[in-house]
Amino acid sequence: MQDNATEVTAAGIARLAGVGRAAVSNWRRRHDDFPKPVGGTETSPSFALAEVEGWLRRHGKLAEVPLRERVWQQLVGHPEGPVTALAHAGCALLLIHDRPAVWPELAAGSDERLAAMLPEALDEVLVPRFGLARGGRGGQGGHGSRGGRSGGAVHTRGGASGDTGVNSGVAVNPDAAVNSGGGVNGVSGGSTATGVHTNGSVHGLTVTPAADSPTGVHSDTPVHSGGPVHSDAPVRGGTPVHSDTSVHTSPPGQAAPPVNTPSPVHTPQTPPTPQPSSTPQPSPAPPASSAIRTPTAPSLLASVPLLRGVAELAAELGPRQTFEFLLGRHLDANPRQYTLTPTDLADLMADLADLADLAGPAAPAALTAPARPARTVLDPACGTGALLRAAVRRTDRPEHTGRPERTDRSSRTPHPDHPHHPHHPRTPHQALYAQDAAADLAALTGLRLALHTRATVRGAAADTLRADAFPELRADVVLCHPPFNERNWGHEELAYDPRWEYGFPARTESELAWVQHALARLRDGGTAVLLMPPAAASRRSGRRVRADLLRRGALRAVVALPVGAAPPYNIPLHLWVLRRPERAPAQPEVLLADVGRFGAEGRGGPDWRAVREAVLDAWRAFDAEGRLEERPGLARSLPVIELLDDDVDLAPARHLPPPTAADGADELGDVRARLGETLSLAAGLAPEAAEATRSAPRWTLTTVGELARGGALVMRTGGNGGPARVPVLTDHDVLTGNRPSGTLPESDEEPVLTEAGDVVLPVLGGGSVARVIDDTTAGAALGRNLVLLRPDPAALDPWFLAGFLRGSANNRQASSYASTATRLDVRRLHLPRLTLDAQRPYGARFRALDEFERTLRLSGRLGERLVRGTYDGLTDGTVSPGG
Numbered sequence: 001m002q003d004n005a006t007e008v009t010a011a012g013i014a015r016l017a018g019v020g021r022a023a024v025s026n027w028r029r030r031h032d033d034f035p036k037p038v039g040g041t042e043t044s045p046s047f048a049l050a051e052v053e054g055w056l057r058r059h060g061k062l063a064e065v066p067l068r069e070r071v072w073q074q075l076v077g078h079p080e081g082p083v084t085a086l087a088h089a090g091c092a093l094l095l096i097h098d099r100p101a102v103w104p105e106l107a108a109g110s111d112e113r114l115a116a117m118l119p120e121a122l123d124e125v126l127v128p129r130f131g132l133a134r135g136g137r138g139g140q141g142g143h144g145s146r147g148g149r150s151g152g153a154v155h156t157r158g159g160a161s162g163d164t165g166v167n168s169g170v171a172v173n174p175d176a177a178v179n180s181g182g183g184v185n186g187v188s189g190g191s192t193a194t195g196v197h198t199n200g201s202v203h204g205l206t207v208t209p210a211a212d213s214p215t216g217v218h219s220d221t222p223v224h225s226g227g228p229v230h231s232d233a234p235v236r237g238g239t240p241v242h243s244d245t246s247v248h249t250s251p252p253g254q255a256a257p258p259v260n261t262p263s264p265v266h267t268p269q270t271p272p273t274p275q276p277s278s279t280p281q282p283s284p285a286p287p288a289s290s291a292i293r294t295p296t297a298p299s300l301l302a303s304v305p306l307l308r309g310v311a312e313l314a315a316e317l318g319p320r321q322t323f324e325f326l327l328g329r330h331l332d333a334n335p336r337q338y339t340l341t342p343t344d345l346a347d348l349m350a351d352l353a354d355l356a357d358l359a360g361p362a363a364p365a366a367l368t369a370p371a372r373p374a375r376t377v378l379d380p381a382c383g384t385g386a387l388l389r390a391a392v393r394r395t396d397r398p399e400h401t402g403r404p405e406r407t408d409r410s411s412r413t414p415h416p417d418h419p420h421h422p423h424h425p426r427t428p429h430q431a432l433y434a435q436d437a438a439a440d441l442a443a444l445t446g447l448r449l450a451l452h453t454r455a456t457v458r459g460a461a462a463d464t465l466r467a468d469a470f471p472e473l474r475a476d477v478v479l480c481h482p483p484f485n486e487r488n489w490g491h492e493e494l495a496y497d498p499r500w501e502y503g504f505p506a507r508t509e510s511e512l513a514w515v516q517h518a519l520a521r522l523r524d525g526g527t528a529v530l531l532m533p534p535a536a537a538s539r540r541s542g543r544r545v546r547a548d549l550l551r552r553g554a555l556r557a558v559v560a561l562p563v564g565a566a567p568p569y570n571i572p573l574h575l576w577v578l579r580r581p582e583r584a585p586a587q588p589e590v591l592l593a594d595v596g597r598f599g600a601e602g603r604g605g606p607d608w609r610a611v612r613e614a615v616l617d618a619w620r621a622f623d624a625e626g627r628l629e630e631r632p633g634l635a636r637s638l639p640v641i642e643l644l645d646d647d648v649d650l651a652p653a654r655h656l657p658p659p660t661a662a663d664g665a666d667e668l669g670d671v672r673a674r675l676g677e678t679l680s681l682a683a684g685l686a687p688e689a690a691e692a693t694r695s696a697p698r699w700t701l702t703t704v705g706e707l708a709r710g711g712a713l714v715m716r717t718g719g720n721g722g723p724a725r726v727p728v729l730t731d732h733d734v735l736t737g738n739r740p741s742g743t744l745p746e747s748d749e750e751p752v753l754t755e756a757g758d759v760v761l762p763v764l765g766g767g768s769v770a771r772v773i774d775d776t777t778a779g780a781a782l783g784r785n786l787v788l789l790r791p792d793p794a795a796l797d798p799w800f801l802a803g804f805l806r807g808s809a810n811n812r813q814a815s816s817y818a819s820t821a822t823r824l825d826v827r828r829l830h831l832p833r834l835t836l837d838a839q840r841p842y843g844a845r846f847r848a849l850d851e852f853e854r855t856l857r858l859s860g861r862l863g864e865r866l867v868r869g870t871y872d873g874l875t876d877g878t879v880s881p882g883g
Helices: 009-015 019-028 048-058 065-077 081-096 102-109 112-128 297-301 306-319 319-333 344-358 363-368 387-397 438-451 510-520 540-551 608-625 664-685 702-710 731-736 800-805 807-812 836-876
Strands: 005-008 047-048 377-378 430-436 454-459 475-480 522-532 554-561 576-580 590-594 635-639 701-703 712-716 761-762 785-789 816-819 823-826 830-832
Touching: 005 009, 009 019, 009 047, 009 048, 009 065, 047 048, 048 635, 065 081, 065 306, 065 319, 065 590, 081 102, 081 112, 081 297, 081 306, 081 319, 081 438, 081 510, 102 112, 102 306, 112 297, 112 306, 112 438, 112 454, 297 306, 297 712, 319 438, 344 387, 344 522, 344 576, 344 608, 363 816, 377 387, 377 608, 387 430, 387 438, 387 475, 430 438, 438 454, 438 664, 454 664, 510 522, 510 540, 510 664, 540 554, 590 608, 608 635, 664 731, 664 836, 701 702, 761 800, 785 800, 800 830, 800 836, 807 816
Parallel strands: 377 430, 377 475, 430 454, 475 522, 554 590
Antiparallel strands: 005 047, 522 576, 554 576, 590 635, 701 830, 712 785, 761 785, 816 823
């Protein structure tokens, strides 16, 4: 019965049946028994998935649908929307991951029984993993949240947000912890800048709103910690918090007194004392709420068919990879709703923080101890969790644990020495903290991280700047990709916030507010790495904050990335590396680096391997010695005093010396010689004059879908990961003819590896392109948004196949169009039915055209390089203008 709740569109029906959407329209017109629409609109109706599958099966039109596709259709057709479905699926997958023996017992009965028993079983997993209050499932949606890096908070139909596993507002259950995070170093008690009190302790810190207060703020009675509040590690300024410290609220609009006493190095600039005024003060932001809540039985009932399919898919792929597949496909299907942090950039940021942390005072012990000391990582604008996932990959490597990764071959359970084993001694000492204004992202990130690591995971849904969920946190590392260019970040409400130790940011400097928030959440000596817009390094409105960051030694490095490193892809973003100073530096220097030279042409993105090597090598040398010798055109360190002028401009390009002139003219001469040779080769490869046929042949046509069903070829799609870092053929590589340049994140998924003779096509807006894999490209993994066709050599010539698939008319009839994108349905592409002998003359001609095309591309690149190099040489003085 519950299958009827899952809806599918005409496009989904076409994918299920392996046909085009036009065929689905024909079925609706010609067959009176075709299922009637149950939702959607008149122009885009939706149908009950169970009814559609039954009709297709009765009429013999149901293709062998992969399990992945069936589960995906159930997710996108969920009556409460795909985000709620993802949250439910993530909870179930975490149960399967942590307690694999429980799921078969639950799933053995009816859907109603499974939905009724699942919440209690989920509690047994979610409570210890996320520090939730047992039975806290009844929350009610309250205040909406400002949508950090997503399209907005989740709004569900037919239930409160607390019933969906995604909490988008303030919990009204006074017994449930609102703050899902825990304090670090054993600190409990304290208050936020918005006056939210601590009450009790869940792994060190929980925040519980008052039941009789709409904002959860106690304003009448001072709230004491209820006992001694001690710190197991130095707090800011080295002053511990003692038992006689009382925690009080502040009037609305005023900052709460800081719990930790800053040392002279960290003394914030004292703002003027606010005077009493009759002017209404801005209302405080809603307090942070736990990102993940145990769904209730009624809300789970509609998800039971999906959860059964998800469990079946997890049996094939594993729980972690199943969630990665579903989340990745959801993000791909909604590219304009989310601003993603590319995996390579996230890895680079985690590496920078990792090296900086090891370079601190505890470095020798950290490198020689059998197990890594406790690490706490915070992402205050977590988005989809890419940065924290990168941190997990760093801390789970064997060199960080002091133990080899081993697995018991007799079972699928990891060996006790493996970092993912439930009783691994290291994992309880690691903690990951995530917060985002968008409740959907915070919840999905928490589930994603819990599936990737046994470390403590705490997630919160709230506006980080207005309602910090972790005010007492002193993390080892902060990684952050903050929202750019925000005007409504809380400038008025937060004027006297104690986080502004380096100056109150201007309204136009939201990024500098995030920088100071990151520093405020670090322990002394901790490291923060933030992705920043280039304007933040040079805007005059931020010069005072930048100057104080430099003077006090908090800003350690500014790295200019190549264009295309992350969205927005048309500007070269910066990385800022910061460290909370333990003492005032005597003669501080700052590292400035520019790796823009490693950018790729077009849509390919940077050469990440070269970027990583250049950045990490420069940072490693600078962090060890406190200075770096000039590396012309790439990196140098500058004394802070040289940057403290009227502008305090930190843009690396304005301070780096030009590249060395050695061999500049000789290199341009070599490029010119290669260009001449390539142009001569292209002229020889140019196609001969075409001979017109007397009449167009009337071929019998077939489709790729029919050939696949008949066994003449095998069709595969690109994956999301692989067990090793193998080269990946990306859609840009196919479009430009380049060698494999991408990488996939490490996972348990088996990648699709290319073989010589395969034909690869991009499916998203790539135009009429098909590439035949040769021996130099064979063995690369197939990237996302690519389809691989592996023809049977006894039936199809690969060059014949690739050539006919490139026809412009052929691509137009097989493409579907959205408002901003084109998607190619490879199954609908046509090609003629010819014998293998008749195919070969076409294949030979198509192969010659491909060689000519590749030579032209090389000529174009050499020509651009020659022009650009000559311009640069003339303007920087390394090339003479001649007579």
